[in-house]
Each structure stands twice: as C-alpha cells, then as structure tokens.
Amino acid sequence: MTYMIHGATGAQGAPVVAALIAAGKPVTALTSKAGAVVDGARVLTVDYSSTADLADAYRGAEGVFVHLPVAPEEDRLAFARNVVAAIREARPARVVFSTSGGLIGTDGDSGQDTPAANAVSVLAAGLADSGVSHAVIEPRFYLENLLLPNVIAGVREEGVLRYSLPSGFRASWASHLDIADIATVMFDRTDVTGVVSVGQYPAVSGEDLAEAFSARLGRPVAYEATDPHAFFAPLAPMMGEQAATDIADMYQALSTQPDHSITAERSAQKRLGLTPRTPSQWLADIDL
Template sequence: MQKRVLVYGATGVQGGPVVSQLLKAGFTVRLLVRDRHKAEFWQQAGAELAFGDLGDHPSLEKANRDVDRVFLQLPLEFTETVFEYGRNAIEAAQEAGVELLVFNTSVLVPEAKTGVKALDLKHDVECYLRESGLPYIILRPTFYMENLAAPWSIPSIMQQGTVAYPMPSDFCASWISVEDMAAYVVQALKNPELADSVFNIGGPEVLAAEDIAKKFAHALNRQIDYYPIPLNQFEEQINAVIGEPVGTEITALYRWFVTQPQSPAALNLDSVLQKLPVQLTPMKDWIHKKDCFAA
C-alpha cells in the first residue's frame, strides 16, 4: 500500500524537488497550499491538494487526515510566528496519528541557542518536536548551492566574473543542492526505523569560499574570482531587495557561522550516508545543470 505524505512548502524552491522525488518514488503526495493556481502543476502531476495555512489549526487537522508521514519545512520568517507554525503542524500530525514527521530545518541548527533568531526559532521547534512524542527525523542542511543562483548573485558571476558572498575566502562548508536535500528527505521518509534521529546534511565536497570561484571558472571555462562581501554591505543589499529585517537577520546568521572557531558547516558525511544513502552532486555538476549559468 502506498504511503501518503503531507508536504508543507511544496510550491517553494525547497519544496518542489521534494514533491517531484516523492512522486517518482511512488508515494501518494498531498500538498498543503493556500493558492490553487501555484499548485496546479503538481495536481496535474498526480498530487493531492489540501487547502489551508500553518496559522489555521483546523485546516491542518483536515490536511493530516489519512496521512502516514509528514514533511515539514517552515517559511523564511524571523518572529515567534515561526515557532507557532511548527507547533501547529506537529500537533496536527500527533492528533492524526502520523507515524513519522521529517523536519527540514533549512539551516544547520546548533545544539545550543545562539541569540540568532534564524537559528533559535528552529531550535525551539526542534525541542518541541523532540518532546512531543511524535516519531521524527530532523534534517539540518548546510548552505544551499541555489543561494549562488539567486537574482542578486547571477549578474556578478556572469557579467563581472565574480562570485560575491558574505563569507571569508577561507571559510569552509559542505554546500548542498536542493535536489540533494530532497533526496535525503525521501530516504528519511522511507526509513521510519530511523525515527528520533537528527542528521546534519551537506554535499559531497568541503569547499573554502574561494574554491567556489574555482569551480565556476572550471565549469564556465573562464576567469572567475571570489569577493567576500563585508557583512554590513551584505545586510544593506538584502534589506534593499527583500526588506527589513530580513537582511539583518540573515546577516546575523552568516555572522554567527563565520565567527565560530571551526566551521560548523564543514561536514564529514560518512555516518550519515550509511543511514541515508544519497548520490550527492558536486558543485561543478550543479553549475552545469543550471540554465542561468549557460553561456
């Protein structure tokens, strides 16, 4: 019998690959959506639609009916609303008797609080999930390669020959693609025996920031340099594009990572891949697959 999975955030950059890979893996997929039009593609691909909102508990109760497993991710917000959303989703899954909830934190959450909202709010949701009694698997990804394909990143790379990012040149991280994150999610949903586990997940290479420029240079066959954006400048740029306080909070996140004695994002994945076997994508291959970097 096919397992039915409820997917949150299905129409976003992270959620889309999860839906696609779950359908390919043979799951019955139900999407929580607010806007039918944004989900029409997935409905035509065979997904079920449940209409609701993370802030509306009755709609979550309805969406969780007859669901076996849940994939949860939360919006990019920096207020206590994020915790309330997470609590609502967890409680609705509990009430429905869901057998496993996989939570993608969308960021590498430390074990202790940091004073950074982007980390601490997810930390609080993690704690609530662990204490709920609901079987769970928590996935904490490093930095997404897709950040390098953001609208504010592409012109610098393609027109100026510069990878510009708010990290020192020697800061190391195991960058991960959203497709690989989705593959980890599918593996987690397939393996409820791994319940009550937490995995820090990343890509196949530990790269210094300056190495990213070398990967682009090799993939695009031209000179690409690296520029470490000063954090204050980065904050101003993101606030100008997205609005305050988003840029301020995202900058606080990067400031925490780059000021640690050792990079928390430089991962050895051997033990993770034994339990969640995923074929990971090197950055050079990811660059080749992205249309926005085509010559």
C-alpha cells in the same frame, strides 16, 4: 494515504514533490498560494497559522515534509508550535523536518519551548516528544543561494562570485535537490531517527565554489567576500526587513567561527550512505 509537502510551490518543497512523484508516491502539495497548480499532485491551500487546518491536512498522511518559511523569528516560533500541536493531534505515520540551515540548539538552549529557544529547536524538540516517527534533515548552506540575482549577475557579467562568507571559510554546502533525495529515502527509512546533517564533507570554501563555476563556464571566476548586511540589504523587499537583518546577523556571527562544517558521524554519507552533489555536479544538474 498520501505525502503532505509544505512549500510545494517553493524552492525547498517543489524538489521534494518532484522526487516523490518520480518514485511513484501519491503527493498532496501544501501551499499558501490560492489557486496554485502542481503537476502530478493534489493541491491543498494551508499555511502555518492554523493548528486546526494543519491537523486536518496531516491526519491519515503517510508522510509530512516540514520546513519553516523565511519570516521574523517571533512568527517562526508560532508556526513551529502550531506544527507540533497539529502533529500531536493528527499523528501522521512519518514526519521529515528540514531545518533549512538552522541548527538544533544553536543558541545553547535545550530545544524546549522557552523564550530563549529558537523556532528550529522548538520544532525539533516537539517532534522528539510527540511519539510520532520522525527524522530531522540539518543542512548548512544551500547552493541555490548562489543563484540569487545579486550573486549570479556578478558571476556572469564580471567573473566574480560574491557572497557573505570570509575568504577561505569552509562550509558544508548542499542543494535543494539533495534535500529532496534524502527526504524521499528518509520517509521509507523509518529506522533512521534524530538528526541527519547534509552537505559537503570535507567542507568547501568560496574559492572552491568559484573554481566550480570557472570549470562550468570555461572562464575564470574569482571569489570575493562581502559584508553580510550589505549583501542581504537588497533582498529585504523579497524576504522582509526583519528576516533579512536576522539572516545577515547569523552570517556575521558565523564568520567569527573557524568553519561551518557538518560532522562525519551524523552526516547523510555515514547515516544513509548518500553523498550530496559536489558544486560541479550541481551546476551540471541545473544546466547552468
């Protein structure tokens, strides 16, 4: 029996593959990239567009790590439905789903498969209704976003950390490395079900992030808030116009909220006894 990891060659899946291999687990890397090679893992070319292919991959698996790719929401909804159908058919031993920053029921829906439902809620509700052992990892923002070319260049060349959140706005940031650590534990902790929120608690501001960069680089770094649509426009060729617009709209809406913090009760700190890396620890771990 093996662990099936979606996006195994990407930013989210690759750390999960590495963490499981380090723990001595057998891993099958699921990727849409034909001919991909992943050290220490069997590679299977599968994407989210075929329920039959997904079911074939999941059948007999010890665990499945799922996250939805960056894509227009209509496509993500189709992917979510396909994953749920495949899980119901194949019935792997355990599923761990990362919302990749999406929130369960963020549109006020119940998570049921209705036109108003978002893909994250549809997948989470489908897992809950599947009868398969599962848990949901719910991060807020990824620290790796700060390594985007239009962000890290400003830090290195100008001493300015630019990001699309207001000054003073506090959020629960986490690293892909944290998600990998938590996913590895959650595959074994079958007693943990439902949603586990992952990120800094108390939440931190852009100014706090800039301070961590300052300490790491040994020179001043200031925080500067930018307009979300201006921030994500240069990334449209990489993620697609519609996806870039959707993400910018999400950030715009979040900026009207008091913060974007996890709650203590369903945090990884409370539910698993695991504390995510601080921004300073993360910078040291990636050896920036």
